[in-house]
Amino acid sequence: MDKLRLRFEKTGKAAYISHLDLMRVVQRIFLRAETPLRYSEGFNPHALISICLPLSVGTESLCELMDFRVKRDIDIAALPEKLNSTSPEGIRFLECYEPERKASxxxxxxxxxxxxxxxxxxxxxxxxxxxxxxxxxxxxxxxxxxxxxxxxxxxxxxxxxxxxxxxxxxxxxxxxxxxxxxxxxxxxxxxxxxxxxxxxxxxxxxxxxxxxxxxxxxx
Amino acid sequence: MDKRLERILPNVQKPARYTGGELNEIIKDKSEVKLRMAFCFPDVYEIGMSNLGMRILYGVINNEPDIWCERVFAPWGDMAEAMRENKMLLYALESGDPVSEFDVLGFSIGYEMAYCTVLDMLDMAGIPLRSADRPGLTPLVFAGGTSCCNPEPMAPFMDLMVLGEGEEVDVEVLRLFQRARDEGWSKHDFLLEAAKIQGVYVPSLYEPVYNADGTLAEMRCLPGAPEKVTKRIISDLDSVYYPTNPIVPSTEIVHDRVNVELFRGCVRGCRFCQAGYVYRPIRAKKPETVIRQGIESIRNTGSQEATLLSLSSSDYRHLPEACDGLLDWCEPRNVSLSLPSLRADNFSMELMSRLQKVRRGGLTFAPEAGTQRLRDVINKNVTEDDLLNTCRIAFEGGWNGIKLYFMLGLPTETDEDVVGIADLAAQVLHVWRESSPNKQRGVRITVSTSCFVPKPHSPFQWEAQVTRSEYKRRVNLLRDSITAKNVTYNWHDPDTSFIEAVLSRGDRRVGDAIEAAWRRGARMEAWSDYFNFKRWMDAFDECGVDPDFYATRERSEDEVLPWCRIDMGVRTSLLLREKHRAYAAELSPDCRVACSACGAQSLLPKGVKCDG
Structure with missing residues (x-):
């Protein structure tokens, strides 16, 4: 288990969170839920998270996909609920799985x-x-x-x-x-x-x- | 979501600051609560959400199950314009309800340049600006925050003002208001009763009486007015509420990190510094409390940065212990700790090196004045050797940028003191040449000056501010004295400082000019995007207010000052003694070396000692 994909909704007030801000929001959700995210190994380590199709500010979505990487195995079935318990209004995680296809x-x-x-x-x-x-x-x-x-x-x-x-x-x-x-x-x-x-x-x-x-x- | 808002949001910058819905915001059922308060911060979301005081009071008030406290910030210009065009009233973030529907509006005013924004928010809420034009009990409009230690400029607009720390007194005011509302009291009856609460100043109970020369003859007490209003403090910081589960903004704010408060007050007694006097007595948290609250906050927010906050963090007695405890938890989790407001001494430097293992950016110090004589005048206990030694350690440790902050226009300043700033910068550069392990990287030394603003309740409260032209002359003198290429000089324009000086020591007549400036379009005056000097001068002119009377006039020591009814805990005789020592360039030791018997100790309960 290394690369994982999350499907999530971004609706209501959360539609106004910009892509850049969403990256920060998501990172903090992971940290609060104590998910063992993997970080890049450069001088300024950043979490390895990427949103497949960035969304414009103000547009809602019921089908966002986000790829991320973890340091060790986690319980992926339990992850969405764990993340939801610490997410802002309008961000709701639906499922987590190991992706079979690339976002391209x-x-x-x-x-x-x-x-x-x-x-x-x-x-x-x-x-x-x-x-x-x-x-x-x-x-x-x-x-x-x-x-x-x-x-x-x-x-x-x-x-x-x-x-x-x-x-x-x-x-x-x-x-x-x-x-x-x-x-x-x-x-x-x-x-x-x-x-x-x-x-x-x-x-x-x-x-x-x-x-x-x-x-x-x-x- | 309101349909008008939905249409506005896509067209304004950073719409996420106008929606609410962040993690940990507090939502209550409005049909269940008995009292609704709008906590109004007269600046944008990014500034207001960075304010620890607001976060503390938001939590404290919402801890009352039947009171719902919501947040209101000032919209940026584009949003304010769009709201006015679409006839949208100012609303609170949690419920989206118009502020005019609330029982109480509480403004947090930390800075004089926010005064116009307070009026603008009232106007955007559809609420009359002046207390006298709001005859009914509801809505109650009150204010708190450091600026209220001179309540008079904003007195015409506020029903009451709260002095000092709000954790207890705010709730007492709200509960009294609730009773008054439920029992159908008149506004006047409520205010009379509120004035009995310690820390509450009711402007309508005092009447300024002026001499022929425009100075105050007295602040006359009307029936029911206490002779003195003494500020409130929290005596035990270990047991008082602290927000360890704060709102986590979904958009970037100015200070996007966890704040860990170490202590309140400051031991140093720098004579220009209002905060150093009005936040006394010194009260510290136990290191266990600091560690526990820090870890809880970081865990609950997911923040990757925490900062240890206080007026002078390195004066915290238990700093090494608190830092070790926090670092043990933070280091394995890649959470960085930072210390603002460090003094330029060796101890701070060692600590800094320990905290910041990576990210060698710039370091900032505030010697405030260029010569030892003037630093002694202002009681800034930093010597040239301290500063140069600290810089040496910094350069040896790999830092290659130093910012030095100074004030021009301090009392007794001469040209020699001004040129002394250039000399000091040159010496810092010399130290770099001697000690930098890697000279190819170069060095950036930045000197910044601002124009000194004398503040109420500080030993310099009687002083004249230098005129704007004199400030500019000194800027030119300094600029010509700085010859080294690696030293950059930035100076703040004196226009804002001049207006700030008028507002900070203004009386009730200045309130009229604040309203006139607002009517001419002033809001968000702390932002250079919006500040307009001419508009202020026109407003003063319109109201017959001479700004120089307030800014550049020296007060005699027996002059009645507009804030004379306010007791911030420090005796006026102590302020006068410090003023006289300043003129003799005589130092006062910090509170830990020798207690100055400033009087603030008496705010604490019997048997509790000041941590000075």
Whole structure:
């Protein structure tokens, strides 16, 4: 036993913990639970923890994966509960196991979103929104580290569904998690750039499930 | 979560500081509790959560099962603006409920530059700023913290102020308030009764009377006002509550580590230092208590760093024992221990080397003044030899950065003293040349100066602050005297110090100027991002307040001072004696060599001795 993987939720207030802060939060959870974490052996030792798909601030997730390494064997069945007893609100560990696949095998993410519309009823948006995400080409401009680029959303956003709610719409879709990485916010940017009348006044997303390239659930 | 908040959070910096939900935050059922208090800290989350006093009082008050105490911090500018735009009232982190719904608001004011933020928080909560404009009993607005040792500048805004340590008196005030509310007392009746609690100052029971020249003739006692209000202390630090299971912030704060308190008070008696006088008498924890509380806190928080906190940690009698006990536990777990506020003597240095096995960063010392004469004036018992020896040990041990802090504008300072700072830095550099085992790495010597602010309840409370132009002249003199390339000189601008000087020794009229400054947009004035000198000068002008009257005027020894009703435990005659000794450049021994009979001992119960 050396490399281990934890699946956990990050919801509610915890959605606002940044990736960098989460690394610190998680490390302290491990320390409080007296987990024998392994540290790097450099001049400034740091815990060997890595989060497979870093999450943007404000986005919730029911399916986060985190790899970490331990110095000696631990009771992995008991670990999630042990960690939960000392975790902040909104961080909940679901299971711990020895991973069989590398995180690079992740390809798709199922997400849900809340689209709030202040001035129109969600019902009137359903059809045009469905039509928008069925377009053959949805080129969206985005800023990356290398400067401004264009990403083709068509093909990288799949199975778009939506239904009206009191405040607007609830949407569901599957987005490409890696190569290319589609940040859910790009859906909003696409609407803003190509069909501004469909852009919600507020949107909030949640990751629901992780898949490999063949749409098998990734663990 | 509030829908407006949900929309604001993605657009502000560091949203995690506005959500609560951290580990160990205290949640109670609001329908079950009898009293709700908002503990308001007039600065951002990262500063407030680093404050040990707040953490202690949060725990103490919440230990009362039927009182729920929640945290409120000042939002940073972007958040404050977004909240105002969306008509969101200031809320408490635990419940998310608006502060205006609480029974009591308690402000912790440690620093004068936070005064405007207090007003801004009241305004953001939708609560009238002035006590007189809040005729009802609820909400009660009170304050505590070191700044309250001169309560007068904030007197117009507070219903009452608490002096000294709050562990006991806060709960007494809350319980009395609860009774008053349940029995339907008037606010005035409640305040009259509250004034009978030791440590409670009720501003509305005192009326300032002024002479023609603007000085105070008296702080007149109205019916029911005690002649003197004496601060409160905790006499036994071993039995008093200490937060060993504190909230663990989910975002990085300024002091992101476990605090282990060693003792309260300070034996040294540096004459410029307010804390050295107002926190007396000296009371220490037993080393067993320190070790136990330290280990518990580290275990409960998962923190990898602990710091031993006190005004002058190396003066703790049992320091080696406490350090050994903690190190035994910390070392195998990779937890590092640090000691702030070290004195530049050999003992500290040995200890420092033991604690910091790795991480050779910089070391900081505060000689405060450049010549021995001036160090004697301020009673800073550090000699040049002490400092140079300490630096030698540090350089030999591999440190290659030294920061030296000084004040300019101390009483009796001459140009010779100013140039003395440059000479001292040059000598430190010389020591490095002699003793550094590895000169290729170079050395960084940083000299910093700030402008001295005379503070209430210190022996320099009667002194004039130097003018801003004089400070700048001395800065230029010092800058021209520093010639070595490896010595960097940083100086704080005197504008903030000047305003701080006005506020710290202000009277009730200064309160009007604080409100005027706030109306002109002042908040978070301790942050250079927000501080605006002109705004303050305009506010003083508008209120007819002459800032020089408060900052740069020397008071006569018999002048009635705005804080004359406050007894912080130290006799005024002792402060005067220290002032006179300062002018004679005469040292006073520290409390352990000879008790100065300052008077603070009398705050302790009979038979309990001051640890000085």
């Amino acid at each position: 095998g992740i390809k798709w993410l199922r997400i849900e979103g809340r689209f709030d519309y202040d001035h129109v009823s969600g019902e009137n948006i359903v059809q045009p929104l469905l039509a928008f995400f069925r377009r053959e080409s949805i080129p969206v401009k985005r800023r990356t580290k290398r400067g401004e680029g264009v990403l083709e959303l068509a093909g990288n956003v799949r199975d778009f569904e939506c239904e009206p709610t009191q405040d607007g719409l609830r949407i569901k879709c599957v987005i490409s998690a890696q190569e290319p990485t589609v940040n859910p916010d790009l859906l909003i940017h696409a609407l803003e750039q190509l069909s501004p009348e469909l852009k919600p006044d507020f949107a909030k997303f949640r990751r629901v499930e992780i898949y490999d390239a063949d749409m098998g659930v990734f663990r």
